[in-house]
Amino acid sequence: MDDRGSAAVALDGSGSHTHNSGGGKAPRSATALGPESGYGGIVAMTWSVGGVVIGTGVSPMAVFPVGTTTVLLTVKDWTGDVHAATTKVVVRGDTTPGLWCYYTPAGAAGGRPTVAAGATTVWFAGPAAFGGAPFARGAGAWTARCVGSYVAKRGGRVTFSVLLTGGTVKLSVGGRSLALTRVPWSNLAHKATTSLPAGLHPFELTYIRRAGAKDPPSLRLNMPAALLSHQSRTRMPVVSAASPASGALAGGARLTLIGTSLARTSAVTVGGRRAKIVAAPTAREQQALAATRATVLVPPGTAAGPVDVVLTTPAGVSNPVTYTYLAGRAAPDMIAWRTSTLKTSDGSKDFKLAAGTTGALGPDRRLYVGCTAGGRLFRLDVDWLTYRVKSACSVWLGGQILGVSFNPADVGRGPPRIYVSIADISKGAPWTGGRVLGLLSVGGRACFGPPATVVSGLPVQVGHDHSIGRPAYTQQGDMLLPVGGVTNVGIPHPASGSLDESPLSAAIVKVPLSKRNFNGRITYSTNNASTARVTGGDVQVWASGVRNGLTLVRHSMSDTYWILDNGPNIGYGDVSKTCSVTAPMDEDARPETRRDKLLRVAEGGYYGHPNRNRGRDDPRQCTYHLPMVRAPGYTPALAYFEPSSNGLEEMRVNIFRGALKGHMFFSRFASGGKGLITAATVNPRGVLVGGARAIRTVKYYSGLSITVDPYGGLVMPRVRQGIVAVLIPIYKRNPTAGTLVLSVTPNRGPRAGNYRVFVSGFNFGEEPVVTAARKPCKDVVLARGGLTCTLPPGTGRVGVLVNGVRGSTGHDFEYLNV
Structure with a gap:
């Protein structure tokens, strides 16, 4: 809220989409939404309050007064269909219900809290309830201090009652400490009585946990929640993490602080030296970041070693966190990106590609893109140094393509073989219309060889958009x-196609291509999806409960598998609670119910989307679980994402001297606007470092899916806008940068070796010497932006060196187990 009692709010209609597939153009009279208008898209969005239009387009800004305002969004698609929905915009004054609590472990620097969180009611039933502070579970000493105001409706005597275990408590009201006395009939209850005039009074409740206390910590204040509040602008900043944790003594690294109440950061010091704060976020960015991040440029250090990083806001000074200056390390390239698109061959305009959904970099360094428009598959010869498309060809396969991939086991076996995940989802089509096709990429005008069916009979959401996505491949x-689910939360509904889940839906299935005489023709015992059983084919469920994931990614450093799964929607069907109990999808349910989620999936895991068909044999699959709730037989999500987040990919290119190698990048799709790219560190054990809080914003610029090119660019088709967005890393490529080894394409292949690979990079010299796992990569041929050579046989993960120089730690190529 601003000082005038109102707030500017960024409205966001990017989650709106149409299920009307097929060709078409927006009528000229429609209010177009910019370049996304036209084929299969939304052509008009109108926002109104009480019949008065307050904005148009995907994401207008509007000013709202304090209180609750109902906003109507009316959407029109290219066929003329019009739908409307309402939402409530709540603008609160600076007074926020509940208290604000600070949690401080014993020995914390300066006695400053390291965790902070709001508490609508003070009812902390166990260690986990104390703000999620990790030290609350340990044996050490710590304190919890909750502050705010108490409102006395009328003057007179007031009694405050507190129940606690495992510690002691202090209470201050109106600036006076109150003596709490134990209630005779209880060892847990304490109370204090005082006289207060009507009005607001400062309130502070402090719980003190003793080291080695045997009883578990708990605290409950018996007080109506409506009588407690606090001023949000008085919240002290608390920093919980810094990323990265170390950097060059020369400074220059981009340092992101993660915590609470950081929105009004006015100063940051690193080792006592002031750091430059990166440009303030826009209003929309502040909403997305929820005041949990601040980014600075690290100043040069005076000596190697750890230093304190401290953040200041008008409310006060934060707790210090540690940043370590490293000796003998050159200043890193500044991590920076620029936005662009794939261009035509002369670079004069955007390369147009209608309804692109998914892409993959082939072993031939070409970009292959699948589309929803008639199942069209493109092959693009791209100059990856200029991002110009030198030539393009395509084939029409019919249907909707949501996955394009290459099996690393096929490397060295002739022309590249593309696997296409495609489905017929048109109204009236069978629910078994999902297929995987195999095509060879060939020379000449033909472009592709004839398609061959690899898998058939996969379930799809007929008349809607849940289908089969882009796969990952095992080391075999x-x-x-x-394979997407066909229900909203396990129960059929007309809005989602009136289909039941079937034996292979809402799952990740294993297609054992390495099996001799593999049979990909799936057959069922009946055409009734709810009771059908698989009677033919070698395809089996590998992991279950994944509602609608577009891309499965294998994290190469840890051999783990990751997917972003779309959450359910209001109005598309009820919730399966057990194999026989159904509950309504409540519009007032917790927001996380409808958010997308990040999953690390493993064989045999269940991830929360019900399937009563499989529940007949595995009852846990009948029950929906909130993404992060722990329950027997259910694996919770690692993080939430705002809808619609679909794309993810591992960075395997040595950009910024390998600072981002092994990091995961995520894309949030927007039907209009720019979208969002975020990233997180995943370590070699497959752990999301820093948890959900450490997921950082990279750029407000994305597409539906992500492909990483040989030079570290993120290539992302925009399905509604008919272009391919590119996020290009900015780093030194001139001779002063020295030999720069970036990546190997393909980056996986059979252990027998003896196939050609492309090593991207710069400044290799006239006669470079290339080695992989200390063996020569023979027949070296220099090329623009790199070289090609014949890879030797090998095993495991290996580095590739040019003239004895390695791009970074970690591997550049991985041999399969076959």
Whole structure:
């Protein structure tokens, strides 16, 4: 809220989409939404309050007064269909219900809290309830201090009652400490009585946990929640993490502080030296970041070693966190990106590609893109140094393509073989219309060889958009394929096609391509999806409960598998609670119910989307679980994402001297606007470092899916806008940068070796010497932006060196187990 009692709010209609597939153009009279208008898209969005239009387009800004305002969004698609929905915009004054609590472990620097969180009611039933502070579970000493105001409706005597275990408590009201006395009939209850005039009074409740206390910590204040509040602008900043944790003594690294109440950061010091704060976020960015991040440029250090990082806001000074200056390390390239698109061959305009959904970099360094428009598959010859498309060809396969991939086991076996995840989802089509096709990329005008069916009979959401996505491949060369669910939360509904889940829906299925005489023709015992059983084919469920994931990614450093799964929607069907109990999808349910989620999936895991068909044999699959709730037989999500988040990919290119190698990048799709790219560190054990809080914003610029090119660019088709967005890393490529080894394409292949690979990079010299796992990569041929050579046989993960120089720690190529 601003000083005038109102707030500017960024409205966001990017989650709106149409299920009307097929060709078409927006009528000229429609209010177009910019370049996304036209084929299969939304052509008009109108926002209104009480019949008065307050904005148009995907994401207008509007000013709202304090209180609750109902906003109507009316959407029109290219066929003329019009739908409307309402939402409530709540603008609160600076007074926020409940208290604000600070949690401080014993020995914290300066006695400053390291965790902070709001508490609508003070009812902390166990260690986990104390703000999620990790030290609350340990044996050490710590304190919890909750502050705010108490409102006395009328003057007179007031009694405050507190129940606690495992510690002691202090209470201050109106600036006076109150003596709490134990209630005779209880060892847990304490009370204090005082006289207060009507009005607001400062309130502070402090719980003190003794080291080695045997009883578990708990605290409850018996007080109506409506009588407690606090001023949000008085919240002290608390920093919980810094990323990265170390950097060059020369400074220059981009340092992101993660915590609470950081929105009004006015100063940051690193080792006592002031750091430059990165440009303030826009209003929309502040909403997305929820005041939990501040980014600075690290100043040069005076000596190697750890230093304190401290953040200041008008409310006060934060707790210090540690940043370590490293000796003998050159200043890193500044991590920076620029936005662009794939261009035509002369670079004069955007390369147009209608309804592109998914892409993959082939072993031939070409970009292959699948589309929803008639199942069209493109092959693009791209100059990856200029991002110009030198030539393009395509084939029409019919249907909707949501996955394009290459099996690393096929490397060295002739022309590249593309696997296409495609489905017929038109109204009236069978629910078994999902297929995987295999095509060879060939020379000449033909472009592609004839398609061959690899898998048939996969379930799809007829008349809607849940289908089969982009797979990952195991070290044996088997395919792990995401297959979408056909219900909202396990129960059929007309809005989602009136279909039941079937034996292979809402799952990741294993397609054992390495099996001799593999049979990909799936057959069922009946055409009734709810009771059908698989009677033919070698495809089986590998992991279950994945509602609608577009891309499965294998994290190469840890050999773990990751997927973003779309959450359910209001109005598309009820919730399966057990194999026989159904509950309504409540519009007032917790927001996280409808958010997308990040999953690390493993064989045999269940991830929360019900399937009563499989529940007959595995009852846990009948029950929906909130994403992060722990329950027997259910694996919770690692993080929430705002809808619609679909794309993810591992960075395997040595950009910024390997600072981002092994990091995961995520894309949030927007039907209009720019979208969002975020990133997180995943370590070699497959752990999301820093948890959900450490997921950082990279750029407000994305597409539906992500492909990483040989030079570290993120290539992302925009399905509604008919272009391919590119996020390009900015780093030194001139001779002063020295030999720069970036990546190997392909980056996986059979252990027998003896196939050609492309090593991207710069400043290799006239006669470079290339080695992989200390063996020569022979027949070296220099090329623009790199070289090609014949890879030797090998095993495991290996580095590739040019003239004895390695791009970074970690591997550049991985041999399969076959």
